[in-house]
Amino acid sequence: MRKYKSKIAAAVHEAMQDARDAGVIDKRTMRQFDASCLTPAELLSAREIQRLRKREGVSQSVFARHLNLAVKLVGEWERGQKKPSESARRDIRPMQSRSQFDPNRSSRSCLSSRAWNLSLLL
Numbered sequence: 001m002r003k004y005k006s007k008i009a010a011a012v013h014e015a016m017q018d019a020r021d022a023g024v025i026d027k028r029t030m031r032q033f034d035a036s037c038l039t040p041a042e043l044l045s046a047r048e049i050q051r052l053r054k055r056e057g058v059s060q061s062v063f064a065r066h067l068n069l070a071v072k073l074v075g076e077w078e079r080g081q082k083k084p085s086e087s088a089r090r091d092i093r094p095m096q097s098r099s100q101f102d103p104n105r106s107s108r109s110c111l112s113s114r115a116w117n118l119s120l121l122l
Contacts, residue, residue, distance in 0.1 A: 002090070003039045013037035034087075041089030044096075046080035052096060053078070067091050 004010035016033045019025045044052075053063045053074070060078070064071040067088060076082040084092065 003093075004037055005039055009037035038090070041086060041093050044077075044084060044089060044092065046078050049074075049084070049092075050078040052092070056095060 002010075002013075004013060013033055016025060016030060016037075020027070020030045053060065056063070058066070060074045061071050064074045067074075069088065073082065077084055
């Protein structure tokens with residue numbers, strides 16, 4: 001879920017996302033709109049990243065695949081050697097904002113369900 005600085009910023013960003021999808025603007029320009037319109041994602045400590053991944057019940061490999069990252073990078077985050085980029089933190093935000101005690105959440109998380117489905121294909 002994206003968090004916008006204002007309703008106007010949301011409208012501008014969504015219009016520019018449509019332009020990006022249509023091929024009218026490039027990725028670099030879209031990043032500038034991201035920086036202008038979206039609120040910065042909060043920083044995560046190494047422990048918070050590891051806790052989130054374990055709460056989702058997935059391995060570093062599955063977590064990395066879900067975020068389209070190298071497994072090595074997730075390990076470096078969890079050891080505190082590197083910090084997630086702004087875009088990675090935005091991708092993590094939906095998992096982070098979902099409450100651990102959400103009554104609508106199944107016993108298996110969305111992420112671990114995807115991992116289960118991927119394992120069936122392999």
